[in-house]
Amino acid sequence: MRKPRTRTLLLTLLGTAILGAVLHAAWPFLFYPRQTLSFSFPAQPITAEGAVAKAGIAERDITPPIGMPKFGYSAWARDADGFRTRLKARAFYLSGPGQTPLAIVQLDLGSGSLVLRHRVAELVMERTDVPAHALTLLVTHTHSGPGQYLGSDFYNVFGSNKPGFDPALFEFLSQRIADAVIDAYESRREARFAVGQSDLFGVTRNRSMAAWANNFPDQDQSTADPMQAVNPTMTLLRIDQRQGDRFEPAGALSLYSIHGTAIPPFTRPYHADVWHWISEELEREFAGEHSRFIHGVAQATHADNNPAWQEDLRGDLEAERIGKALGSHAIRLFHSLETRLSPTLTTAIASRQLDLLDDIEGGRFELCERAIAGASVAGAANGDEVFPVSYLPFLAEDWPRRFFTDNCQGVKQWMLSKLQLLLPAERFPHQALFQIVRINQLVLVPLPWEITLESGNRLRQAVASTLPEGTDWKVEISSLANGYFGYAVTPEEYALQYYEGGHTLYGPHTLDFLIQQSEGLSRELQQQGDINDIPAQQTFFLLSREYFPDSLAGPGTRRWLNEPRRHDGDATTGPYWSLLLEAEPANQLTLDRPLLAVHCDNGVMISDDSAELQLRHQQDTDKRRGHYEVRWYPATPSPSGSCRFSVSANQQQPVLSAPLP
Secondary structure, eight states: OHHHHHHHHHHHHHHHHHHHHHHHHHHHHHHOOEEEEEEEOOOOOOOOOSSSOEEEEEEEEOOOOTTOOEESSGGGOOOOOEESSOOEEEEEEEEOTTSOOEEEEEEOSSSOOHHHHHHHHHHHHHHSSOOGGGEEEEEOOBSBEEOSOOSSHHHHHHSBSSOSBOHHHHHHHHHHHHHHHHHHHHTOEEEEEEEEEEEOOSSEEESOHHHHHTTOTTSOOTTOOTTTSSOOEEEEEEEEEEETTEEEEEEEEEEEOOOBOSSOTTOOSBBOTHHHHHHHHHHHHTTTTSSOOEEEEEEOSOTTEEEOOOTTOTTHHHHHHHHHHHHHHHHHHHHHTGGGOBSOOOEEEEEEEEETTSOOTTOOTTOOSSOOOBTHHHHOOTTOOOTTGGGSTTTSSSOOOOSSOOSTTTTOOBTTGGGGGGSOGGGSOOEEEEEEEEETTEEEEEOSSEEOHHHHHHHHHHHHTTSOTTSOOEEEEETTTTSOOBEEOOHHHHTTTOHHHHTBTTOTTHHHHHHHHHHHHHHHHHHHOOEEESOSEEEEEEEBOOOSOSOOOOOOOOEEOSOOEEEOOOTTTOOEEEEEEEESOGGGOOOSSOOEEEEETTSOEEETTSSSEEEEEEEEOTTSOEEEEEEEOOSSSSOSSOEEEEEOOOTTSOOEEEEOO
């Protein structure tokens, strides 16, 4: 008699869990208000400025306040409690004589966003000569940045640990990014340019080897090496600016294929992941020699390429080790371009926005009529499994549908089965921006999908086939640019339904469609010149929820609460010094401006622009004060000389210091 009761209880619990999950998912769609976003792009005349090529580079801090939900690990993410590294926007303005000025921005964010790109374009048009179609937002895909700024309800609800589009965060990011572009434009100078590529193995591994190997059924995969099944190519654009009577290194834009996941789920601080150290290494190479040198690094074809962290050591130290290896590689590549610098700047851009729910001229190449998320998305990717979810039937990797595969999604196991059809197709991402950007012999293909290694190879080959012979073209695909549509895998990878295949929303022929659009747009660019095929008037309606603080105050009274103490840390963080800070409450503390520093008697000053200083919120008190832990992770285990912590304060209070014992 006990077995039927036990079975009934288990079925009841399972049914209750499923019902709870459905209600949790449906709640925002039933009760959240909608935010209307409208964009207008009036025609802007393009005027040639002077007879020489010019470039401008600028940077802004885009670290949001404490308490924001984070994007990338979905439900496994946690609200931000501070920062380990700051998040940045690095803008590159390029203008050749008689050509359309371009603005390319690298962002320490988890994903691009079409509405963010459009808002920044509006703001930039007011103060620069960059037309709306000539702006590109590239991202690092850090999984420790904010969410709630994307252009679709599906990812604003399910991509972060909390649901909804936050209009205040959106405007904060838009203004800060636009300020970087405007600053780059206003600081433009005569410049020299060089483009190069170089390979680096050993810092990434393929996380979905069986899916990748399915592309090559005739090859023996028994000895296939995940450390070799990667895109090892770093692509770098070097820019030197005129300083008086000579040209000096001013900045670089580089791309590499590595997931922003060296910092694992469940961690709380904002973090740029490996990308912080990639940028910092090259920037430090020129620290003190020239005016502010800026290095922006963005994604290439990374979707199945994870950081090669050491088992059980994933975290800050591994992110630093991998990031510094890539940063050192960027230094060597940058210096190798010294003799190739040229005053010539030839640019061109083609931009086309398509609604994937509409009929598309030239055909859909069997692209599905609506998006469907696969069950394996809940199971998570290799390296991010969560017990027991990632190991359950249908949710686990390599669990394709065996029957009833004659629909557009083929072998995909639908998450929540037909219940997913209750979510209107318009709530999924469907407005996609395709671009082809030429900068001398570099041809950049920004796409709002996460592109796997082999998908990138096929896309790169297709675009390269459209380019004139006689030039050493460097074609690079940049994932997650200007928006987010999940993944794009090959049909062969899709057949196994690993995480990447399950997260390919528009079905097994998504890559065929991307190839067709990118190849066609590149041919048109060669034949017609610049293309602006972005609607001049657009409106979006997004489910909204406010997380951003109502108002951020200026510095209040701040004080240290104890003496600095040394801690051994652990194998993922290393040793550090800490002390407690009392300041304004978390919802009034501004994080996008300098706050902390360590000053040493030997003249060394460590700012919180580095990864050595960390701020973590602990609690707000009844007196409306905030308590924070400040940590210093010294670059050397035993810093030489006497050092002291400092924190910025208001005009009525001097800078506070706390010496190390």
